[in-house]
Amino acid sequence: xxxxxxxxxxxxxxxxxxxxxxxxxxxxxxxxxxxxxxxxxxxxxxxxxxxxxxxxxxxxxxxxxxxxxxxxxxxxxxxxxxxxxxxxxxxxxxxxxxxxxxxxxxxxxxxxxxxxxxxxxxxxxxxxxxxxxxxxxxxxxxxxxxxxxxxxxxxxxxxxxxxxxxxxxxxxxxxxxxxxxxxxxxxxxxxxxxxxxxxxxxxxxxxxxxxxxxxxxxxxxxxxxxxxxxxxxxxxxxxxxxxxxxxxxxxxxxxxxxxxxxxxxxxxxxxxxxxxxxxxxxxxxxxxxxxxxxxxxxxxxxxxxxxxxxxxxxxxxxxxxxxxxxxxxxxxxxxxxxxxxxxxxxxxxxxxxxxxxxxxxxxxxxxxxxxxxxxxxxxxxxxxxxxxxxxx
Numbered sequence: 595x596x597x598x599x600x601x602x603x604x605x606x607x608x609x610x611x612x613x614x615x616x617x618x619x620x621x622x623x624x625x626x627x628x629x630x631x632x633x634x635x636x637x638x639x640x641x642x643x644x645x646x647x648x649x650x651x652x653x654x655x656x657x658x659x660x661x662x663x664x665x666x667x668x669x670x671x672x673x674x675x676x677x678x679x680x681x682x683x684x685x686x687x688x689x690x691x692x693x694x695x696x697x698x699x700x701x702x703x704x705x706x707x708x709x710x711x712x713x714x715x716x717x718x719x720x721x722x723x724x725x726x727x728x729x730x731x732x733x734x735x736x737x738x739x740x741x742x743x744x745x746x747x748x749x750x751x752x753x754x755x756x757x758x759x760x761x762x763x764x765x766x767x768x769x770x771x772x773x774x775x776x777x778x779x780x781x782x783x784x785x786x787x788x789x790x791x792x793x794x795x796x797x798x799x800x801x802x803x804x805x806x807x808x809x810x811x812x813x814x815x816x817x818x819x820x821x822x823x824x825x826x827x828x829x830x831x832x833x834x835x836x837x838x839x840x841x842x843x844x845x846x847x848x849x850x851x852x853x854x855x856x857x858x859x860x861x862x863x864x865x866x867x868x869x870x871x872x873x874x875x876x877x878x879x880x881x882x883x884x885x886x887x888x889x890x891x892x893x894x895x896x897x898x899x900x901x902x903x904x905x906x907x908x909x910x911x912x913x914x915x916x917x918x919x920x921x922x923x924x925x926x927x928x929x930x931x932x933x934x935x936x937x938x939x940x941x942x943x944x945x946x947x948x949x950x951x952x953x954x955x956x957x958x959x960x961x962x963x964x965x966x967x968x969x970x971x972x973x974x975x976x977x978x979x980x981x982x983x984x985x986x
Contacts, residue, residue: 636650637649637650637660638650638651640657640671640672640673641671641672641673641674641675641676642659642666642670642671642672643678643698643927644675644676644677644678645675646675647659647660647671648660648819649666649671652665655667655668656762657671658760660819660820660822662820663758663759663760663761663785663786663789664760664761664763664789664794665760665761665762665763665771666762666763667762667766667769669691669692669697669953670697670698670763678927680908680909680910680924681905681906681907681908681909682928682929683903683905683917684903684915684917684918684920684922684929684931685928685929686920686931686979686980686981687973687977687978687979687980688928688970688977688978688980689977689978691953692951692953692963692965692970692978697764697926697927697928698763698764698792698925698926698927699764699765699766699792699925699926699927699966700764700765700791700792700881700882700911700912700925700926701735701745701764701765701790701791701882702745702765702966702967702968702983702984702985703967703985704734704735704736704882704883705735705736705737705738706735706736706737706738706747706787706790706791707737707738707739707740707743707745707746707747708737708738708739708740708746708747708748708749709739709740709746709747709748709749710722710739710749710750711748711749711750711751713750713751713753714749714750714751714774715751715776717776717777718751718774718775718776718777718778718783721778721779721780721783722749722774722780722783724780724783724868725780725783725784725787725868726787728780728784728868728869728870729784729787729870729878732870732875733870733875733878733879733882734878734879734882734883734884735791735878735882744767744768744950744964745765745766745767745768745770745966745967746768746770747762747765747766747770747771747772747790748770748771748772749771749772749773749774750771750772750773750774751773751774751775751776752773752774752775754775754776755775755776755777756775756776756777756778757775757777757778757779757781757782758774758775758778758782759772759773759774759775759778759782759783759785759786760772760773760786761773761786761787761789761790762789762790763789763790763792763794764790764791764792764926765790765792765966765967766966767950767965767966770790772786772787772790774786779868780868781866781867781868784839784868784869784870785839785840788839788840788870788874791878791881791882792881792911792926793830793840794840795840795841795842796834796835796836796838796840796841796842797821797841797842797855798821798822798823799823799834800823801834802823802834803823804834805834805836805857805858806834806836806855806856806857806858806863807855807856807857807858807860808821808854808855809852809853809854809855809856812848812849812850812852812853812854813847813848813849813854814847814848814849815849817847820842820846820847821842821847821854821855830877830880830881830910830911831873831874831876831877833873835871835873835874836857836863836864837864837871837872837873838870838871838873838874839869839870839871839874840874841863842854842855843855843863843865843866844856844862844863845862880910880911880912881910881911881912882912883912883914894937895935895936895937896921896932896933896934896935896936897916897920897921897933897935900914900915900916900921901915901916902915902916902917903915903916903917903922909924910924911924911925911926912924914932915929916935919934919935920932920933920934920935921933921934921935930968930980930983931968931980931981931982932982932983933982933983934982943984943985944969944981944982944984945964945968945969945984945985948962948963948964948969949963949964950963950964950965951963951964951965951970957972958972959972959973959974960972962981963978964984965978967983967984967985968980968981968982968983968984969981969982969983969984
């Protein structure tokens with residue numbers, strides 16, 4: 595049975611660790627947002643993962659989801675609801691704008707490609723390395739410093755004297771980033787890497803009330819939406835995980851020094867550690883399978899041993915199926931066609947010589963582009979068809 599951590603489908607209030615400094619309270623090891631500014635004045639209404647949300651447009655053009663450490667791009671949002679279903683049948687096509695509204699994409703080949711900009715002090719660099727080591731020592735996720743890859747995340751300073759960070763959600767071509775304060779510890783950086791992997795916060799799970807109590811009377815004014823419960827999230831770990839790196843601490847967004855989250859007996863949650871939990875590990879290795887999602891040895895049929903898609907069955911991130919002669923892998927918000935079911939070995943990179951998709955370009959039927967590690971062709975119906983994963 596597939597295990598699962600909060601990812602995919604989580605919508606509305608899915609949200610944040612931190613930004614500005616408040617005193618480090620009780621079990622908190624990172625700085626909390628203390629800005630109770632009017633959300634109505636600063637935010638606009640959009641749809642994310644099929645649900646209405648409020649977002650704030652930041653100076654860099656990204657959108658903070660409910661004012662949190664999660665950053666979204668405009669093409670991950672939409673003006674109308676685009677439903678996300680984990681029971682839909684695989685399809686080669688996406689709408690004419692390849693940045694599907696609400697889309698959250700996992701990293702190809704289990705590898706986060708990164709660039710470190712000047713400005714990170716030695717302490718933050720050391721904590722960053724500890725954080726990467728934590729993920730690589732316990733999961734299938736790997737990190738690679740960029741050479742010429744088109745998909746990568748830029749890690750830089752946010753210019754603030756804080757133990758805090760923000761990160762874009764999932765793989766976003768060359769636009770993704772992680773921004774860290776001058777005192778950011780591994781506790782926070784491990785969490786921000788979780789967002790880069792595509793993960794959203796644990797306390798927004800639909801089953802959270804069976805495991806924790808949200809004390810709304812103690813939450814800062816304007817921050818209540820941070821604790822929204824998503825009733826249709828697709829879960830990556832079977833069980834609610836108080837110890838997840840994606841879980842809020844007990845005093846996150848407290849306005850009075852009293853806990854905003856406790857267990858069902860009223861006890862504060864365990865102190866946040868610079869570590870991923872056993873369920874984080876299980877969920878990550880489910881979402882990012884050991885073969886890197888590449889379908890195994892290219893010299894044999896990539897569909898060998900993979901079951902056919904079953905109508906009405908619920909699928910999780912990382913699941914593979916065969917459908918109409920092709921191998922598909924489930925991403926956070928859609929199926930990706932990985933390869934053709936054939937005994938013929940793959941001899942060349944299908945994306946070689948093909949330019950990356952540019953949302954500002956006008957494309958015609960038959961044009962080919964690469965996007966987030968896949969090759970697409972524009973059909974005469976104005977929809978893009980996924981032709982498979984880039985790479986030999």
